[in-house]
């Protein structure tokens with residue numbers, strides 16, 4: 184049984200409130216504020232269309248000149264044949280309405296009839312040519328626009344992608360990537376109809392000038408209707424953008440392998456499906472609203488257009504009656520008007536779609552431009568060669584929209600040949616600090632100096648970021664699991680150089696995952712994602728080893744590893760830490776973020792973060808000697824879990840933040 188949605192399309196549904204904590208639609212004021220095109224008037228919208236069509240055509244010109252020239256020539260050719268056809272029709276009618284025996288009239292009309300037949304064949308050939316050429320051009324235009332957009336988006340500063348206002352524009356741009364292809368197709372269609380109509384209009388005007396304004400009067404209301412509907416659909420789409428995204432993510436969860444357990448065992452699937460049903464009923468209500476509004480607009484536009492047609496035929500009748508127009512010319516005019524109004528219906532449909540696609544393509548264009556404004560600079564000051572250390576000096580950083588900074592005046596140094604450990608409670612800022620060290624986040628205050636052997640240094644903001652990234656190998660806590668082969672999952676660690684299978688295997692070997700991969704049914708060509716023909720499923724720890732292999736394959740001077748052993752068994756964990764120490768011995772800088780304090784004991788330097796501040800720093804021995812220190816507290820708590828003897832006089836500490844509660848309780 185279908186449940187009724189708990190609210191109308193405009194109200195908040197229970198599913199929205201329960202699953203997303205409130206409304207998932209932007210209100211009108213937001214759409215009017217954000218969607219610049221929504222604010223444009225009819226005339227400006229009409230002016231925007233040729234501009235955007237021009238952009239598509241320019242792209243077409245860049246990707247395949249011959250195909251574009253072919254399409255344009257075929258369309259122009261069809262316009263010429265249409266006009267010529269009308270002239271020929273006029274010729275036939277003039278002969279048929281002339282005085283004299285029918286046999287003579289037919290003989291006289293024969294040349295014009297032959298011309299009509301030849302023109303019909305010519306039109307068919309030109310149409311076929313146009314179809315072939317636009318079939319060749321369309322995918323190339325789509326690829327060019329998509330590539331421009333995606334390339335720009337992947338170059339945006341990470342900090343900028345965290346800002347909701349930028350995120351929204353970049354996200355909206357996604358919907359327009361195939362609009363370029365559709366716009367090209369529809370522009371060709373519209374051009375074809377328009378050329379045909381212009382040809383008919385020229386012929387009509389040459390018959391009697393008054394017929395031209397009449398034709399315009401028929402066309403205008405329909406054009407108004409097309410723009411109005413397109414704008415309404417676009418505004419609705421902007422309004423519902425989060426709602427749509429939420430529905431598609433709900434559905435995606437239902438088939439994602441990692442959610443399969445909770446979907447079944449916790450009945451999460453039932454909750455998601457109920458949410459899906461309720462939310463899609465809201466979108467259906469919105470579709471119904473749009474359809475009703477469209478029907479209303481069509482009715483108004485059709486009414487005015489019909490009135491104009493009536494007036495046009497009335498005028499024709501009067502002209503024929505008063506002898507202002509010959510009967511044959513009147514016949515041609517009727518055919519031309521019929522021709523035009525039939526074309527007009529198709530024109531309106533296509534212009535409607537064209538406007539909507541134009542609005543989406545404008546979003547893509549805006550997103551590409553915004554992405555370029557916030558792009559990581561391509562140039563900068565070269566780094567010293569070789570870089571021997573990175574010094575972070577009084578750095579603060581806040582995520583956009585965050586209530587408090589994640590880093591507050593942090594200073595530390597990372598040296599090649601050493602292991603630097605970052606420890607601290609959850610949310611203390613360790614990951615954020617590694618992102619600053621890797622050049623992904625630029626600090627709001629303070630400096631990050633990339634320093635050479637003799638002290639020459641370059642600050643991160645001025646540095647050539649490409650070079651900074653080339654110096655860094657990352658193993659993030661939530662590193663991506665690429666749905667590709669095992670070999671790719673390693674080799675993608677250095678996407679900027681050609682794959683070297685020997686080095687891939689070496690890195691896999693060092694990460695203790697080579698034998699496992701070799702043992703897979705398709706070895707390094709196995710797709711490490713179940714569902715593909717050569718797909719296999721890896722365990723959490725196996726994935727972590729694969730991630731380690733990826734960062735080793737990168738072989739960068741600075742290794743930044745965030746919880747690299749959280750899923751490893753004890754032996755694998757020990758081996759992984761030994762691997763990191765050996766990297767430092769070979770001259771790499773290793774920055775290790777971990778909660779396993781047994782592993783940090785051997786680090787050359789340990790920094791303890793607390794709520795965005797460096798609370799303590801030193802070697803393990805120095806920090807353990809600090810009575811009541813944070814590190815010592817955490818270390819002893821962890822050691823006690825294993826039943827290891829506490830240092831003399833030491834008691835088991837309470838978790839941080841619990842001290843007061845414990846004292847109160849006593």
Ligand SMILES: Nc1ncnc2c1ncn2[C@@H]1O[C@H](COP(=O)(O)OP(=O)(O)OP(=O)(O)O)[C@@H](O)[C@H]1O
Pocket residue numbers: 345582583585589607608609610611612613614615616660
């Ligand atoms: N993308 C983000 N946007 C807003 N706030 C963030 C973002 N990432 C982290 N934070 C906030 O910054 C603070 C520091 O987070 P960070 O991930 O650096 O901590 P961490 O020490 O690595 O924690 P954990 O040990 O849990 O991994 C936290 O309060 C977190 O909520």
